Amino acid sequence: NVRLFAHNSMAPAPGAARATAPRVASGGKLDSQRTAxxxxxETQKKYAELSRKQAQKYKASDNSVEAIRLRVRQEMKLEEEALKARVEKELDEKEAADRAVRxxxxxxxxxxxxxxxxxxxAALAEDLDEAEPAGSVLPAGRGSWT
Incomplete structure (x- = not known):
């Protein structure tokens, strides 16, 4: 809007400048066309300078759209990292509890x-004590009691 307003306020009406301005020898353009x-x-330079200043102002401002988007992304990233850390901690605690139970x-x-x-x-020893009295001899070919 600023550009259109500046352009329209400084430029002559189309056709009006051509009809009344005399021709110039060099280049064949009308004086009014050169002036326009x-x-x-000049208007475009001023607009470009204004745009640069506004862009710098918005970049410096904490309320610019990009700054807000950047802050939101950073906050989301921090929240995601905090959630991951909490989940990992809970998993580690659960795993430790499971290891303790095992x-x-x-x-x-x-x-x-x-x-x-x-x-x-003990039962085997009792059975052996009852089965054979102390000092008994094993039958041939049976091996030892131990």
Missing amino acids: AAAKA AVSRAESAALAREARAVYA
Whole structure:
């Protein structure tokens, strides 16, 4: 809008300048056309300078669209990383709890197995003591009691 306003306010109406302006010997263009072209070039320079200044102002501003998008992306990335860290921590805790349960289970199994072996060994020893009196001789070809 700024460009159109500046262009329209400085340029003559189409056709009006051509009809009244005298021809110039060099180049065959009308003086008014040169003036209009110079005015247009000047307007474009001013507009370009204004655009640069506005772009710098918006870049410096925290409220520009790009700055807001960048902040939102950074915040989303931080939230995602925090969520990942929390999930990994929970998984690590669950894994540690599972390992502890397995260790307790193995310890209980080992204790039960030791107890069962002790009971079996005691029962076997009792059976052997009852079956053979002390100092008895084994029948030939049967091996030893141990």
